[in-house]
Amino acid sequence: MKNNYPKIGIRPIIDGRLGGVRESLENTTMQMARNVAALYTQRLRYPDGSPVESVIADSCIGGVAEAAACAAKFSAQQVGVSLSVTPCWCYGSETMDTDPVLPKAIWGFNGTERPGAVYLAATLAAHNQLGLPAFGIYGQDVQDLGDEAIPADVEEKLLAFARAGLAAAIMRGRSYLAIGSVSMGIAGSIVGPDLFQEYLGMRNEYIDSTELIRRIEKKIYDEKEFQKALAWTRQHCHEGEDYNPKEKQLSREQKDKDWEYVVKMTIIIRDLMTGNPTLAQKGFGEEALGHNALVSGFQGQRQWTDFLPNGDFSEAILNSSFDWNGIRPPFMVATENDSLNGISMLFGYLLTNTAQIFADVRTYWSPDAVHRVTGWQPDGPAAGGFIHLINSGSATLDGSGRQRKDGAPALKPHWQITPEEAVDCLEATTWYPANTGYFRGGGYSSKFITEGNMPVTMCRLNLVKGIGPVLQIAEGTTISLPPKVHNTLDERTDRTWPTTWFVPRLTGEGSFTSVYDVMARWGANHGAISYGHIGADLITLASILRIPVCMHNVPADQLFRPSAWQAFGSETESADYRACSNYGPLYK
Secondary structure: OOOOOOEEEEEEEOOOOOOOHHHHHHHHHHHHHHHHHHHHHHHOEOOOOOEOOEEEOOOOEOOHHHHHHHHHHHHHOOEEEEEEEEOOOOOHHHHOOOOOOOOEEEEEOOEOOOOHHHHHHHHHHHHHHHOOOOEEEOOOOOEOOOOOOOOHHHHHHHHHHHHHHHHHHHHOOOEEEEEOOOOOOOHHHOOOHHHHHHHHOOEEEEEOOHHHHHHHHOOOOOHHHHHHHHHHHHHHOEEOOOOOOHHHOOOHHHHHHHHHHHHHHHHHHHHHHHOOHHHHHOOOHHHHHOOOEEEEEEOOOOOOOOOOOOOHHHHHHHHOOEEOOEEOOOOOEEEOOOHHHHHHHHHHHHHHOOOOEEEEEEEEEOHHHHHHHHOOOOOHHHOOOEEEEEOOOOOOHHHHOOEEEOOEEEOOOHHHOOHHHHHHHHHOOEEEEOOOOOOOOOOEEEEOEOOOOOEEEEEEEEEEOOOEEEEEEEEEEEEOOOHHHHHHHHOOOOOOOOEEEEEEOOOOOHHHOOHHHHHHHOOOOEEEEEEOOOHHHHHHHHHHHOOOEEEOOOOHHHOOOOHHHHHHOOOHHHHHHHHHHHHOOOOO
8 A cells, every 4th residue: 555545634714805804814824734734744644654745725715616626636646634724714504524524623723813622613513514524623721823733632633633533544455355255153254244334445355265275276376475474484483282181283394385375365365355466477467466455355165164273373464463474563363253353453553553463352360360370469460460461373473562661562554663673572472283173174273372471452342233333441550460360370271372371450430430341241162462551552443433332431631532523412422422422434
């Protein structure tokens, strides 16, 4: 998608009265737009690492003719997000953006010489009256007309709106690729198109898992790349002890064949998502195109894994920010074709540009249970208990926490990751022969332990009949346990799978009264874990997509939704439900 991302459209709005009024404001208004564009270029990046691009209207907009000319320019230049800025009073309904799909916001300058805040209030009222929700941005402190500084509180909202708006715009027109069908009755792998089409603006692509077998047997992959990938895997992916019973262990010959097989699977799943021009050179022009997939899911269990190597290696490597071709953007690939967790991962990725951890929300360990089993009394952040996040090896290797930010463990955008950090993540990971009780066909599962003291956010999109999609969010931190305690608890599940110990931040109310309450009220068996506390951005994105948030621990002063949400009641959670129900899916 390099150089093909949606842009932010900036609309400088002006008082259209000529004869002294408009002329006195032209430079100030246009400079306001340029300053915001410069902020976005400096602070925001697309998933490939390139600076976010903005498109500014050719002239200030003082009436409907100039508004229409701006809309035409935005349409021609792939604008996906619309921001109006003004330092003065203008004619609201004549200058507003009426595109029903573009996420939109208005920054009304807080100044007394010319009432930009009055325009903001009047035009937000017009948006609400016409059913076109828009975000309002208004600085806390009065500025002097001509002051080009963007106050910190305004900057924060400008960036929050742009991050969420771009995430929504990037999804539009892309695909979710389901490889296989329903995995073990997991509801999220029942991939229905309505959610994707109506709420995300995405389309659905479906292929049978046998397509992987066909491509392997017909050598529909880059054979030179395969040899390079296999050599890299042998050097960097260290095989661990086989913990299967002797009678269920595969031969050395079969294990070596499995390594070759899973490397081929990885290349092929990537090619299925994005295409590969090398395939056209081999005479496979159709296969070279790919499925335009921004996210995918691999069914695996059980029809595949009962007789072929599992997808853990492929999913883990693709979800990571590096492979045999070097450091690169991560792919989003959902284990067990859980499309709802795939979307959750996608939300986190598009908001942060960092790899995402896919995990089972497996176990709540209470302090009493930990003490009974290990003899250790949890203290510090673990004093109220913790949640064991663990899955069969598909989590991003970035999730080991071996990257560093200001000396602390972190997950970083790929362009900030050093080659040494990528190697450290690989060295922290052991690839164990798959548990043949689960995976009769063999394969390899990754094992690492996530470092503690990382701020993270876990989220999950769920579907509820009669409501539609709802989003859950839990901000918290990873923790490290004493080695003996970790081993005792970890091996009660599976010692060959990656583990993250997670403590959500408690508020003392509702779902966040205790760690137990968070676990008990989580809506599914999976969660997507993103580096950083991004709950506020997730809520902003959800409001753009008209998805209500049913559970979160984000402070109230960080909530940022369209101004219309205030008209649906003073209690923010119920108002969110009513607003989303009233407006309905963004693309319906």
